[in-house]
Amino acid sequence: MHQEYTIIEGDFVNAGKASSSVKKTLKQLDVNPSVVKRVVVALYEAEVNAIAHAYGGKVLVDIDEDKIHMVVADKGPGIPDIAQAMQEGYSTARPEVRDMGFGAGMGLPNMQKNVDKLDVKSTVGVGTTVEMEVNFS
Amino acid sequence: MTLREIVDSLEATVHLGEGNLDTEVSHAFASDLMSEVLTLSDTPLLITGLCNMQTIRTCDMANIDQILLVRNKKPTDEMLELAEDNDMTIISCRYSMFKTCGILFQKGLLPLY
Ligand SMILES: Nc1ncnc2c1ncn2[C@@H]1O[C@H](COP(=O)(O)OP(=O)(O)OP(=O)(O)O)[C@@H](O)[C@H]1O
Ligand SMILES: [Mg+2]
Numbered sequence: 001m002h003q004e005y006t007i008i009e010g011d012f013v014n015a016g017k018a019s020s021s022v023k024k025t026l027k028q029l030d031v032n033p034s035v036v037k038r039v040v041v042a043l044y045e046a047e048v049n050a051i052a053h054a055y056g057g058k059v060l061v062d063i064d065e066d067k068i069h070m071v072v073a074d075k076g077p078g079i080p081d082i083a084q085a086m087q088e089g090y091s092t093a094r095p096e097v098r099d100m101g102f103g104a105g106m107g108l109p110n111m112q113k114n115v116d117k118l119d120v121k122s123t124v125g126v127g128t129t130v131e132m133e134v135n136f137s
Numbered sequence: 138m139t140l141r142e143i144v145d146s147l148e149a150t151v152h153l154g155e156g157n158l159d160t161e162v163s164h165a166f167a168s169d170l171m172s173e174v175l176t177l178s179d180t181p182l183l184i185t186g187l188c189n190m191q192t193i194r195t196c197d198m199a200n201i202d203q204i205l206l207v208r209n210k211k212p213t214d215e216m217l218e219l220a221e222d223n224d225m226t227i228i229s230c231r232y233s234m235f236k237t238c239g240i241l242f243q244k245g246l247l248p249l250y
Contacts, residue, residue, distance in 0.1 A: 013215070016194035023197070033200075040198045041175045048171075048191075101187040101195070106172035113176075 001025070001063040007047060007074070009056035012100050018059040019044040022070075025063065031136050038114040039068055039134045045107040046072035046130045052097040053077070054128060067116075070132045078124040086112065086120075138162060138244060140203065140226060143182070146244055147230035147237060149205070152212050154226025162203060164247045167238050171195040181249055184241075186234055188212060193219045202226060207237045 003025070005018035019040045026036045043059070050057045054076025062069040079085045086108045093103030112118050117133035141158040144151060151158070167184040168174055174183060174195050182203040185192060188210035196204060197219070204220070206212065206229035212220070220227055230237055242248075 013190045015191065016198065019198055020194065037198070037200060044194065044198045045172065045175065100189060101169060101171040101191050104170040104172040106170075106176065110172060110175055 003061040005059040007050045007056045007059060010051065011056065012051055015048050015051050016044050018047055022061055026068070029063070035134060035136055042111040042114040042132055043070055043072070045110050046132070048102055049107055050074040052093060052102055057127065066137065067133055067135045071129060073127065073129040075127045078126055078128055079120070079122040080124050082120050082122060138246060140228070142244070143205070143241065144228055146240055147232060149228045149230040152227040152229060153217055153220055157226045162246065164249050165241060166249050167234060174199055174201070177249065179249055184234065184237055186210060190216055190219065192216070193225070196225060197223050205230065205237070207232060207234045
């Protein structure tokens with residue numbers, strides 16, 4: 001099953017819509033609730049990052065029998081040092097983003113912790129692509 | 138303690154989930170940082186001063202269905218709509234985060250860790 005969602009620049013109100021919808025789909029498919037939570041927490045963090053740190057983008061989701069594959073690709077400033085960005089507590093979040101409840105520097109570490117495969121690719125001045133996979137069992 | 142006891146001890150307002158007030162609550166977690174909430178594996182009562190759509194989304198992702206807003210924050214209609222879809226309970230009180238936590242801790246509500 002393939003699903004696509006668009007993330008609109010600055011659209012904080014709708015951040016998490018893709019994750020909500022994926023949550024409903026996985027519940028319907030009777031995926032183990034603790035696995036569902038891992039999937040949606042990671043996807044939500046990636047969605048928020050695409051709005052908080054970039055200018056929106058796309059979410060591509062592929063669900064098959066035994067796993068879910070997610071890609072969050074944004075247009076944005078990119079991440080100059082991915083290893084640094086992965087460190088807990090590292091954040092360049094703007095004050096507006098902090099006011100929205102984000103900017104703890106925990107999103108990428110949260111993704112890492114919750115998924116079975118995480119691949120972050122980024123080109124400075126172009127954008128960032130976060131690819132994640134979670135096995136259902 | 139029950140949600141109703143929490144409402145009574147804080148003189149809180151119930152915005153959503155009037156029918157859930159007899160639910161037992163054992164643990165609470167207080168934070169304004171949503172990524173912190175997203176690290177939890179348990180589903181405590183969330184005490185927060187953050188009052189926007191991301192509060193509700195975060196709780197949806199984290200399977201948290203009890204939210205206590207402090208410092209007189211009031212949920213918007215849009216927040217209530219999304220929260221209702223997820224069968225959440227939202228209450229608010231006028232106290233600061235510190236005072237709210239102090240009162241509930243004293244009444245025996247437990248921290249997660
Ligand atoms: N999509 C992105 N585009 C550009 N920079 C990013 C992107 N995602 C993350 N970053 C950079 O990596 C840092 C760390 O990201 P991470 O998600 O871990 O924390 P945060 O978003 O700052 O705070 P939190 O996720 O805890 O709310 C960000 O502050 C930002 O500098
Ligand atoms: Mg983040």
